[in-house]
Amino acid sequence: MKHTFILIAMISALLSGCKKTDPSTVPSLSTAAVSVITFNTATGGGDVTADGKEVVTARGVCWSTSTNPTISNSKTSDGAGTGVFVSSLTGLSAGTTYYIRSYATNSIGTAYGNEISFATNALKTAALTTTLVTGIATTTAVSGGNISGGNGSPVTDRGVCWNIATNPTITGSHTSDGNGTGSFTSSLTGLSPGTTYYVRAFATNGIGTSYGNEITFVTSPIQSPTLTTDAVTLITFSTATSGGNVTSDNGSPVTARGVCWSISPGATIAGTHTSDGSGTGVFVSNLTGLIDGTLYYVRSYATNGIGTAYGNENSFTTVLNPALYEVIIQSMAFIPQTITVPLNATVRWRNKDNVAHTVTSDNASWDSGNIPVGNGKSSTFSFPFTAVGTYHYHCALHPMMTGTVIVQ
Numbered sequence: 001m002k003h004t005f006i007l008i009a010m011i012s013a014l015l016s017g018c019k020k021t022d023p024s025t026v027p028s029l030s031t032a033a034v035s036v037i038t039f040n041t042a043t044g045g046g047d048v049t050a051d052g053k054e055v056v057t058a059r060g061v062c063w064s065t066s067t068n069p070t071i072s073n074s075k076t077s078d079g080a081g082t083g084v085f086v087s088s089l090t091g092l093s094a095g096t097t098y099y100i101r102s103y104a105t106n107s108i109g110t111a112y113g114n115e116i117s118f119a120t121n122a123l124k125t126a127a128l129t130t131t132l133v134t135g136i137a138t139t140t141a142v143s144g145g146n147i148s149g150g151n152g153s154p155v156t157d158r159g160v161c162w163n164i165a166t167n168p169t170i171t172g173s174h175t176s177d178g179n180g181t182g183s184f185t186s187s188l189t190g191l192s193p194g195t196t197y198y199v200r201a202f203a204t205n206g207i208g209t210s211y212g213n214e215i216t217f218v219t220s221p222i223q224s225p226t227l228t229t230d231a232v233t234l235i236t237f238s239t240a241t242s243g244g245n246v247t248s249d250n251g252s253p254v255t256a257r258g259v260c261w262s263i264s265p266g267a268t269i270a271g272t273h274t275s276d277g278s279g280t281g282v283f284v285s286n287l288t289g290l291i292d293g294t295l296y297y298v299r300s301y302a303t304n305g306i307g308t309a310y311g312n313e314n315s316f317t318t319v320l321n322p323a324l325y326e327v328i329i330q331s332m333a334f335i336p337q338t339i340t341v342p343l344n345a346t347v348r349w350r351n352k353d354n355v356a357h358t359v360t361s362d363n364a365s366w367d368s369g370n371i372p373v374g375n376g377k378s379s380t381f382s383f384p385f386t387a388v389g390t391y392h393y394h395c396a397l398h399p400m401m402t403g404t405v406i407v408q
Contacts, residue, residue, distance in 0.1 A: 025052035027104035031061065031113035039094040039121045039152030043077070045086040046102025046113050052104035056080050061087040061252040062112075063100040071103055071110060082128035095122030095151050124151040125210035126181070126203035130160065133217040138251025141219065143187040144177070145201025145212050153205035155376070160186040161198040162213075170202055170209060191327040193251045194221035218322025223250040225280075225302035229259065237292040243276070243284040244311050252304035254278050255260050260310075261286040261298040264376060269301055269308060291380065293320035324348050324382075327403065329357050329371070329395075334403035341385060347405055348382040357401070359383075363390040370397070 028050040035130040060074035069075075076087040092098065098120070102113035111201050117254035128147040143160050154359040160245035168174075175186040191197065196217065201212035213334045226248040242259050260273035266271075274285040290296065296318070300311035328335045329351045333363035341347060349359045351371040359368040368381035385391065385407040 008344065022053075024054045024108050025113035026109045027052050027056050027059075029059075029102050029104045029111060029113045031100065031102040032084075032086075033181055033284055034089075034095050034100060034116055034118040037118060037120060039123060040090070040092045040295060042089045042092060042098075042118060042120065043086065044100050044102070044116075045084065045205070045402040046104075046156060047084045048082040048102075048246045049105045050325050051082050051104075052106055052108055052111075054108055055083060056104050057107050058105040058110075059085055059103065060117050061089065061100050061102050062097050065087060065096060065098060067099050067115065069099055069101055069115075069283045070283065071105075072287055075103070084287075092120045092304070095121050096120050102248055108191050121152065121154050123207050125208050126150050126153075126155050128158075128201050128210065128212045129202045130199065130212035130215050131185075132181075133188075133199060136217055136219060137187065137377050138220045138222055139191045141197075141199075141201050141217060143186065143188060143201070143215070145203070146183045147181040147201075147203045148183055150203075150205050151207070153207050155181055155203050155205050157203065157204040158190065158197050159183055160201050162197050164195060164197060166198050166214065168198055168200055169211070170204075174202065191219045193219055195219050199407050202252075205253065220251065222252045222304075222306050223398075224309035225249050225252075225254050227257075227300050227302045227309060227311045229298065229300040229314055230284075232287075232298060232314055232316040232394070235318060238288065238290045239318050240287040240296075240298075240316060240318065241284065241291060242287060242300070244302070245280065245282045246280040246302045247304075249304050250306070251279050252306055254280060254302050254304050256303040256308075257283055257301065259287065259298050259300050261287060263294060263296060265297045265313060267297055267299050267313075268310070269303075290318045292318050308381055310320065326350060329353050329359075329401075332398060332401060334395075337402070338404040338406065340406040343385055343388055343407055344384065345407070346382050346384045348380055351379045358396040359393055359403075360396045362394060367396070 002058050018171045018396040029048040032045040034044045060076035061076040062071050064070045064073040078085040086107035099117050101115050127149045131144040133143045159177040164173045202215050227246040230243040232240050232242045258274035258276040260322045261266040261269050276283040297315050323342045325347045325348045356370045388407050391405040
């Protein structure tokens with residue numbers, strides 16, 4: 001029995017000495033899905049689920065344009081140990097298919113996770129919109145655009161292009177308004193008045209030129225000038241001062257400006273007027289040759305290639321000259337019928353009747369001719385008396401009308 005126990009103990013010891021321990025291995029891991037893909041970057045990663053009984057000293061992802069990338073290709077270094085890690089892939093080429101695997105290294109070697117493929121975004125022309133057209137005048141307007149992205153390639157030129165036909169391009173009229181993304185403003189010049197235009201924003205990058213949405217607008221037509229008339233000042237017996245302000249030439253240069261006046265409303269340049277230069281802005285006009293005590297109507301005027309425009313109408317009355325001796329013709333009579341004046345005095349007859357009259361000396365030494373109806377210079381007649389005496393006169397059209405001037 002004693003020998004049996006000894007034999008069993010020897011067999012147990014022998015069996016115990018032959019028992020082996022599991023060997024160390026490379027790590028076990030998986031590759032994470034690729035996300036946040038751009039033109040030249042992406043985000044990957046992995047999960048080291050086991051270290052293979054040896055410390056994981058390096059981990060990350062590796063990638064290539066060929067299958068089965070290794071750490072001899074492009075790779076990241078994302079720490080050590082087991083667990084989940086995130087990797088940032090940079091320096092990628094746009095529009096390219098890549099193969100990626102996670103990796104983990106311990107003292108035994110390097111292991112790789114499953115392979116995943118992805119494609120970077122392709123480079124494209126810039127994305128942009130066209131700004132509404134404002135500030136429309138006869139030959140100018142304002143537009144612009146907003147570049148929301150260069151799509152992977154820097155924007156080197158931007159602006160707007162326009163044409164009288166649809167789909168304008170940079171081969172025609174266009175502005176150049178800097179570079180880069182974001183909003184910009186463009187000034188359109190050299191337009192034709194009263195014309196329909198089509199405008200699009202454009203942006204140029206390394207891929208090419210792209211265009212924003214098309215907008216249509218119509219320039220303002222050329223018109224006669226816009227102006228106002230100044231109040232009348234410095235009124236005397238025969239002069240006054242007025243003027244005006246040409247606030248816009250409305251697309252055609254102002255070649256003449258001034259004021260015109262008449263004893264009737266609605267004075268035009270066909271009658272008495274001044275000439276006070278050209279262009280827009282304020283000007284001053286001197287009215288001369290007026291009749292004292294007379295009501296006048298005055299308007300500023302401005303002429304351009306379209307025509308002549310007039311400002312608002314103002315009225316004024318010249319100062320009455322008390323040094324003159326006046327006879328009023330009214331109700332078929334000379335009033336006063338007899339007037340006494342000093343030597344070298346001037347007598348003026350003013351027709352306020354509703355028919356024409358004459359002032360004719362009885363000896364035919366002076367004659368007014370027909371004095372028309374009205375209240376201005378054309379309705380008056382003046383005569384200086386340079387010799388002492390009594391002068392009888394009458395109306396040649398109405399002989400029953402008689403009068404006398406006594407010069408002392």
